[in-house]
Amino acid sequence: MTTVDNGVNVQALLDARGVLKDAPDAAQFTWRATSTWRNGVHSTTRIQNFFGLGQEQSHKSETVFDADHPAVFAAEDNGITPIEYLLVGLASCLTAGVASVAQNRGIQLRSVESTVEGQHDIRGILGVDSDVRNGFNDIKVTFTIDADASQQEIEALVAQSQKRSAVFDALTNPTNVTVAVA
């Protein structure tokens, strides 16, 4: 008998689910980022600390993200655009979900590739036409998965990963957002 190993500690996740079922307070997480304007439309955002399981937590190191705009926007291109970070979040969240669900279902993955395309009509942000929205008008994710599983099982992996995805939910459903000046 072969052991399926996608590198996901599913038992830990299942244990956490069992514990948090009776401890909803511990399940409340706060994710944080701090951002600093550099110059032009270039900014730097740092992420290290977050709150969860009832206490302050920390990544093992700080990560720094540069966001800017490309030359066609007459900018210096010190980093990807903010809306591209949403694609990073969506792709990585769905991929993590595929790996976790596969592990839980005993499916060995060999490779998981995906491409994400967000359709964006920039007339919205430029104020050209008030009927055009600012954000993406359509996002398409295409997975190519090599695994010990039927096509139907692979489709079910991808469907289930959307069902349990934080970023898929954040992009598809409205969220209350408050922006204040300190």
Place this chain on the structure above:
Amino acid sequence: MPSPTPPTSPSRSPEEGRAIERVTTVVLGAGHAGLAASHYLRDRAIDHVVLERGEVANSWRRERWESLRLLTPNWQSRLPGHHYDGPDRDGYMTMNEVVRFIEQFAAVSRAPVRTGTAVTSVRRVDEGYQLATSGGPIRCRAVVIATGACNQPVVPSLRDAVPASVTQLTPFDYRWPDLLPDGGVLVVGASATGVQLADELRRSGRPVVLSVGEHVRLPRTYRGRDVLWWMDASGVWDQRHDEVDDLDRARRLPSPQLIGSPERRTLDLDALSASGVELVGRLAGVRDGRALFSGGLRNVVALADLKMERLLDTFDEWARGDGAAEPPERFAPTRVPDPARLQLDLTRGEIRTIVWATGFRPDYRWLDVPVLDGKGRLKHDGGVVDSPGLYALGLPLLRRRRSTFIHGIEDDARAVIDHLAGYLAARP
């Protein structure tokens, strides 16, 4: 075997100064579940009464819309010692027929039903339970809760953000389309209730938008037979509650997209789209008078298509080599609008009514015994509640998948009353 208990007799309780009736077992609710419990209690000569707030089969009489028919075919309408014996075995009972069927069962089994008796409290006392009822207090050793799983419609709190110009209805308020204002209807929820009401309202000539979250797609017939015949025959419905991977989730499974109609038609999302119903994603919020729908419609539809295919695979596997059956069928993936609308302005008059087909829950406000979980659901193991002498019947997947349906009650009631009898016998 417990010995027959003495007949009910009033006695005085010094603490309350009024007659407290004593009876060995009280059954709450005279629907199919309570009456089935009574059937087996009588078999075992256990003294009992069945208390009913209204009439026999009350919720089938008062809490259903006019056109509703059972989802199960007539031949599946079986109760202990009582079954459908009319000419239309493959048909589906109307509500009047269901009421008659359950009334006949009550008469045949000579159930000791007290109608018009509301129970306002059940609490634990020394040797059992004390009930406050509209007919006076009752003390008993065992209680069977058979008050049903659908006592109250569940409506999300975002109903409060809906503009006052829009009429809001639950399935309990709905009887037939003419009761609604003219104009468009937003039906929220695409389980059996939601798809049936969307269909009926669309046929009344109204524009209908259907908000679709996770759902269960089923064809009405498969390989020439009712899909519920397959569930029954292939053993899917035999799965026990302690064999189900995620019981909590399985018990909350939305009812399948089915309708009982004389022509045995399929009522899935494609059928609704074909009749002009507009599909949108799950209702995620109402902000500034606008309904906001999830952009995840395509995924919930894909999940339902995949689950249906797996179920049909199970049927085919079970039927392999059955030359008599018609060949396997596969159904096209559900079509969704491209793009589906993400917003709908509720202040413009396009939508005049919202129908909340967002599920039902039981009502246990009268139950003063700490046996509910954090979500207000009854904690039980196959109908044996975690309080001595307290039992439940007639809940989804109580002991088996079959429990959710009328004909599931026979095995459940027999097993639960067996346990109850053992409990009484061990403490004479």
